[in-house]
Amino acid sequence: MRPAPDWRQLSLPQQVARLLVVRGSGHLGDGQRRYPRWELPNAELKRLLGEGVGGVILLGGSAAELRWRTDQLRRWAGHDLLLCADVEEGVGQRFEGASWLVPPLAIGRLHGSDQARALALAAAYGRCTGRQARLLGLNWVLAPVCDVNNNPANPVINVRAWGEDPATAGRLAAAFITAAQAEGVLCCAKHFPGHGDTASDSHLELPVLPHGRGRLEAVELPPFRAAIAAGVATVMTAHLQLPELDPGRPATLSPVVLDQLLRRELGFGGLVVTDALVMEAIAGRWGAGEAAVLAFEAGADLLLMPADANVAMAALLAALGSGRISRERLELSLQRRERALEAVAPALAGAGSGSEAVEGLESSSERALARELGEVSLQAQGNPGLPPGPGLNLIRLDSTLANPCLPLMAPALQRPAQSGYAACLIDGRSPSPWNSNSAAPLALERLPPGPVLLQLFVRGNPFRGSAGGEEPWPAVISQLLAAGRLAGLAIYGSPYLWQALQPLLPAGLPAAYSPGQMPLAQAILLDALDLTGGGLEGGFTD
């Protein structure tokens, strides 16, 4: 890599391009992209990087593939890039082969009973994420979520949060940040000023938060203050309407929220990045160009996933030309970007060869961490063991397709199969398992016979399925109990669903909850129910 040219020597269009963070696939080939609608094809990505675009957010691909990819993108750019990913739950959450950890809220709950251990685990979580991100060529971890999940119906934050109260969320997020940034990556506190108390999904519409300053000071802001005190390098804005603060603009576009509150009052001197500007609530209302200009004017330094990168750059250039945006303001953002990159450059330079990185990616202590997090967050009740099969292994999940939680050898499939329990998968695209009897909603005649092990993979709003309809799990529990067919219950993801269903269970019924959904979480949970592996799918944990 040749040394990056000083941004002061760049042309104005190149300087503007540095502000953008566009989205690409972690896969090398265009044909491998998971979301071609959102992920730029390589020709376009290469052109934009050549024109000076300063960052890429990556999704998809294995860890090994990502290592090729980050090298490739840096080569295409020829200048220092910000390469980031939404690796909130370990790098393995997005890139197969890296460590995939249970969601942060698990540690938030532990904090109530064992603060020291929770803080130590949050730091280990940050170290693991920062180290693996750096080894794969990322220099910017879009975590931690600093939202306080005080609304169990929140469909978009939920278990991604580090706490359900401000103090917990703040302490743990700060521990994560300190540890991750010490590994040589930038962190990102999100979503400012706090997305925890919303019940609608900002990917679809603009949620409204009715709170004023007093309430924000009490609940939403403390974790961000803690993150800033811990030295977090970047903060991401929320696509939220806060009419008490700014009746006209969502937080992402609001000078009151970004410039006044975040910069001046909270004293944040690092990089402010928008959440994805392509989201309908922003791009649909303001358009790709004006949304970028408004966000920059409001105080953002970096513009994530503009709906159209070319339009956004042209609009920013026009705003600079007309004096709507000053050169000084542009230079301030570029200085902040430069400072951030300087802080992580030595770590990246010392990352070593690709084969060392990908072959030694998960250290033994990180493997132990993943297991410890799975074990400490497990909850179980009842007598272990299932009635002898043939039985039914009824699995509810958002989607069976391309689901990283359910490889063919997933413990949730394989272990019940060894006990003679035949898998039946319910998702939004399966033939309906429901009949019209609300007291006994499961159409048992459409399913294999025998005792039922019910396994529910639910992360977000526990009573809203992927198709938006309500799923009557409490009634199903009652129905199966009345029929004498409930053999066991496993819940992966939502603590709120576990809290709702566990009281319905007889004391002896084997049942357990894990906040994680990945194969390791399944193995740990099914171990607790005495559905052991017999070696067949051994290797998930070694």
Add this chain to the structure above:
Amino acid sequence: MRPAPDWRQLSLPQQVARLLVVRGSGHLGDGQRRYPRWELPNAELKRLLGEGVGGVILLGGSAAELRWRTDQLRRWAGHDLLLCADVEEGVGQRFEGASWLVPPLAIGRLHGSDQARALALAAAYGRCTGRQARLLGLNWVLAPVCDVNNNPANPVINVRAWGEDPATAGRLAAAFITAAQAEGVLCCAKHFPGHGDTASDSHLELPVLPHGRGRLEAVELPPFRAAIAAGVATVMTAHLQLPELDPGRPATLSPVVLDQLLRRELGFGGLVVTDALVMEAIAGRWGAGEAAVLAFEAGADLLLMPADANVAMAALLAALGSGRISRERLELSLQRRERALEAVAPALAGAGSGSEAVEGLESSSERALARELGEVSLQAQGNPGLPPGPGLNLIRLDSTLANPCLPLMAPALQRPAQSGYAACLIDGRSPSPWNSNSAAPLALERLPPGPVLLQLFVRGNPFRGSAGGEEPWPAVISQLLAAGRLAGLAIYGSPYLWQALQPLLPAGLPAAYSPGQMPLAQAILLDALDLTGGGLEGGFTD
């Protein structure tokens, strides 16, 4: 890579180890293995390679990951390895990111109407497969299938064959071999003496082929003769019982079949490799050690996937110690192995850097080949276009889980969705879509309403589902026609299913068949039905 030591200087255990080809994952991490029951964990693989094991068969992982993996395995071994994969339908069939081509039988069918084009396509198929395999570090392509698929009910060969008659299969297989080996890899003609006329699956039980020498000469042997004449480097044995030739032993273990027929009568001087010895029909009956010794005694040089590599090596050493196997016989096999490796060593040495290999993996001519094969093998009828939605996109497939044909952006999902057709997926693990009325077997009340686009992903025996039960697709066609709800039909895979269902369709009904199941085949087929992409999932073909 240091130069390989002459095998004559190796210890006897190391010499014996060279005969083995064990199975590993194309993934780097143990936790990523798709089939941990069959794929050795890294510690075991590393140990075996260190002890001198001579080959690895790989499955799983992306092309980019495979490139790391083959480097790693060669490093672990420190000697020349045979690295192979079952890439019968392009390297992309097993390793995402490489070219994935429609099954060979499509070219076999074209050969009936356009021999020259079929031969040119078979050669291009071989070039594409050989070149990409070499770039990713493989030196041995376990193709072509030389079985004559003259039994449409064959559950295991089927569309993998290059022809339904001996002359077609032989000519096309030879064209494939010549082109692929010119790219610097070894090919493998399989499964000797011919697996095409079986109706049971040798993965599960030992099929019996009642034919004598005359019939074999007329049907089964000509493609193998053609492959040998084309210089094929290796031949794989079949797990088949041929009582007319050898009443006691399956072909893999039979000196009559291997030594007498293949070596002496057909004059094959290359490497003979067994099919996977771990298959129940072999390992279950003879055991891991004796199966290896019997196969070697019968004439095999290389032993693929012994049920237990350590037991197999110990048994071979014991047989050498007792004189049951002679040192001359061992040396003959090692000489053949050395000659084969020498033939491909220059190509591997010239393979270039990893980033060149993975970034430029699929050339523009290979991309065009994949498209041409998809287009030339498409069959369509009726008037294009579907009735306006809301409608039902009913998809039948073997498994929704980890299915590479159905990424979330698969054309088979996305394009009907754009016309308002909601996907419903039927596989062996879905709630049953069937009722007890054999004349109208589909329980329509369990499915979304509206006109039905029926998409069937069926490759093997077309009337046997993954659960072994019969699926009544002819009755479903009649049922939907009678209800006025059949909007269209797409069949991906089996030409025999298309031949069975197409006569039931009204002339104007939009319907099409592709032998391929991958996203590109879906895009081409749905283009023909005028379900165009609108750019949403663009990129599958570029």
